[in-house]
Amino acid sequence: MDLIQAAWMIRDLGQPVSAIHIGDESSLIAGGWDGALKKWDKDGSLVWAVQCEDRIETILRIKELVIVTSGLHITCVKQGEIQWSNPLEGSADLLCYHDGQIVATSSVYDIEHGDFMESAIWKFSLDGELIDVSRMDERPWFVQSTKDLIFGLGRPKCGLLIDDAHHELSSNSPVTCGASSPDNALFGHADGTISSIDGTIAKEESSIESLVCTNDGFIAALESGVLISRGLDATEIWRNEGAQITTQSIGFNNLHWCGRSQVNSGIIEVRSIAGEIIAKTNTTRPRVSAAIENRVAIGFEDGQILVWEMELFERRSNEKSTETDGRRSAMAAKLRSLRE
Numbered sequence: 001m002d003l004i005q006a007a008w009m010i011r012d013l014g015q016p017v018s019a020i021h022i023g024d025e026s027s028l029i030a031g032g033w034d035g036a037l038k039k040w041d042k043d044g045s046l047v048w049a050v051q052c053e054d055r056i057e058t059i060l061r062i063k064e065l066v067i068v069t070s071g072l073h074i075t076c077v078k079q080g081e082i083q084w085s086n087p088l089e090g091s092a093d094l095l096c097y098h099d100g101q102i103v104a105t106s107s108v109y110d111i112e113h114g115d116f117m118e119s120a121i122w123k124f125s126l127d128g129e130l131i132d133v134s135r136m137d138e139r140p141w142f143v144q145s146t147k148d149l150i151f152g153l154g155r156p157k158c159g160l161l162i163d164d165a166h167h168e169l170s171s172n173s174p175v176t177c178g179a180s181s182p183d184n185a186l187f188g189h190a191d192g193t194i195s196s197i198d199g200t201i202a203k204e205e206s207s208i209e210s211l212v213c214t215n216d217g218f219i220a221a222l223e224s225g226v227l228i229s230r231g232l233d234a235t236e237i238w239r240n241e242g243a244q245i246t247t248q249s250i251g252f253n254n255l256h257w258c259g260r261s262q263v264n265s266g267i268i269e270v271r272s273i274a275g276e277i278i279a280k281t282n283t284t285r286p287r288v289s290a291a292i293e294n295r296v297a298i299g300f301e302d303g304q305i306l307v308w309e310m311e312l313f314e315r316r317s318n319e320k321s322t323e324t325d326g327r328r329s330a331m332a333a334k335l336r337s338l339r340e
Contacts (some may be wrong), residue, residue, distance in 0.1 A: 003268055003281035006316035008309035009044040017299025020290045021059040028297060030305050031056025035070055048080025060095040067102055069095055074104045076128060084128030089120055096145035101131060107139040116154065142178030144185050152178045152187050170200040179211035179218060186211050186218055194220060202234045212250050214273060219256060221245040227258060229275060238275030247289040251296035252310040259286025259298060268298065
C-alpha cells in the first residue's frame with residue numbers, strides 16, 4: 001500500500017515541523033522550526049495561524065488554550081491570538097498541566113563543556129502569572145503528570161524528581177526518555193537500561209531514544225536504529241534494524257508507526273503489534289508524530305504534515321488494485337493538499 005496515497009489529508013506548515021498535536025475532536029495543531037503555529041479543524045480547514053518567537057518544542061492543550069514552548073519563551077494562544085508570552089532562562093523544553101498550573105522546564109546548554117549546566121522548573125497560572133520557579137543542575141528529559149508530578153533527570157543526580165523529592169532508579173545512567181502506561185511509567189536510559197520505579201525491566205545494547213507503551217508491553221527505539229518490542233514480562237516479541245529512528249507512535253487498530261531518517265530522505269514504516277509490516281514508503285525526513293483513536297499525523301523536514309484517518313486507511317489496505325504508478329500517487333497527493 002502506498003502510504004502517501006492512503007493519507008486523508010496533506011498540509012504544509014511552510015517550515016520544518018518540530019511539534020504536532022491532535023486534539024480529542026480531531027483538530028490538528030503543528031509548530032515549526034522557525035516559530036510558525038497553525039491549527040486545522042477536523043475537516044482540514046485552516047482555523048488560525050500565528051507566529052511565535054522561535055522553534056516550537058512542545059504543544060499543550062488546555063480547553064481553548066494552546067500553550068507552547070517556543071525558543072526561550074512559553075507562549076499562550078487562544079483562538080489564534082497570543083494572550084501572553086513569558087521568557088524563561090535558557091531553552092524552553094517540556095510542558096504539562098498539573099493541579100491547575102502550567103508546568104514548564106528550561107535548560108541552559110554550555111557549548112564549552114558540551115553539556116547542560118542549569119535547568120529550572122516553572123509554574124504559571126492560566127493567565128501567565130509566575131507562581132514558582134525552582135532551579136537545579138539536572139535537565140529533565142521526561143515529565144509525567146498524573147497523581148504525582150514526575151521528572152526523569154539527566155546528569156549529575158539522574159533518577160527521578162517526584163513532587164520536588166529526588167528518587168533513585170535502578171540505573172544511575174541519565175534518563176533520556178520515558179513513556180506512561182495506565183499503571184506505571186517507563187524510563188529509558190543512556191546506558192540502554194529500561195526501568196520503572198520498581199526496578200530494571202530490560203537492558204538493551206545502546207541508548208534508548210524513545211519508548212511507547214502498548215496493551216501488551218512496550219516498544220523501544222534505540223540510538224543504533226534498532227526497534228524492539230517487548231511484552232509485559234519484558235520478553236522480546238520482535239525486533240527490527242534500520243536507519244535512525246526519529247519518531248514512533250501507536251495509532252488506530254493498535255498499529256505501530258515509525259519514522260526513520262536516511263542521508264537525504266526518510267522512511268515511514270507501519271507494523272502490526274506483532275511486528276508484521278503493513279506498509280512502508282520512502283518520504284522526506286520525518287521529524288515528529290502524534291496519534292489518537294482514529295487518526296495518525298506525521299510532520300516532516302520539508303514542512304509537510306500527513307494525516308491518516310482510520311476508515312480510509314482500512315479501505316486502502318483492503319483494496320485489491322495493484323496500481324502503484326508514481327505519477328498517480330503524486331497527483332493524488334496534490335489533490336488532497338488542495339483541500340486547504
